[in-house]
Amino acid sequence: MTRDPLHGVTLERLVQHLHAEYGWDELARRVPVKCFQSNPSLSSSLKFLRKEAWARAQVEGEYVKLLHREDANPVIDAVKRGQTVPANVSQTKLHAALGWMLRHVPQNAETLRLYFLPVLGQVQDVNFWPDEARMPLLNLAIEHSSLGEGDYDPGLIPALLDRGADPNDARYWLPLLHTVDVEGLAYRQRTRAPRTDLLDLLLARGADPTRADPRGHTAHSIAEAYGLKAALHKLPARS
16 A cells, blocks of 8 residues: 555645745745745744645645655665665665755764764765756855854854865855855844854865955955854955
8 A cells, every 4th residue: 555645744744844945936936825924933834724725735746846855865765764775776876865854964973973874875976956956055055054043053064175175166155155045044144143164164174265256245344244243253345
C-alpha cells in the first residue's frame, strides 16, 4: 500500500517546508493565493488556508509535487531516512541535495559530519551554479547561516571556502555584501545580536571589502544603513 504523503503532516509543517524551499515570492508564483501574495507570514497563511479548502488543496498539491522531486534525488532520500549518503551520484544531484540540505537541515556538528561534509566531499566544483538553483552554494550557505537559534556557527561556509568557493563571486551578490545584509536583517528583526564571525572569515579568505554591487552598494554602506557598528570598524569606507 502506498503511503499518503500528507499523512501526519500538519498544515503548519507543510507551509514551513514550502516556504523554506521557495520563499514567499516564488511560493506565490507557484500557488497564486492571497495569503502568499499580500503581506505573507506563517500565521496569516495558516489562518487563510484553514478557512479556504480550495486554497489548502492547491498548497497540498504543491507540497506533494515537491516531495516527489525530493524523493527522486537519492542523496535527499538518504538524508530524510537517516541513512548513509550514497556515492557515485551525479554532480547536478549533489548540488541540488546540498541546496536542499541548507534550506531544510539544521547545521550542527552531527549533521555536518554525517551529511553535509560527505556530500560536499563528492562535489567537483563548488562554484558550479545549476540553472534551477536560486543562488550559488556559498550565497545559499550565507543565507542560511543566521537562523537565530542557538550559538552562531558558520556551518558549511569554511568547508566551501576550503574547497575553492570564490569569496568575490558577483554572479548573484557579492558574498561579503550578502553577509552584512544577513547580519543587518537579523539585527533589524531582533532575531539575534549581530556578529562579525562570518565577516572576519570572508575577509581572511580574500573577500575584497572595497568592491561594490551594480547599484553602488559596498559592505560598508550596507553596514552603515543597518547601524552595524562592529562591522563598520572592520570595513573601509568607499573613497
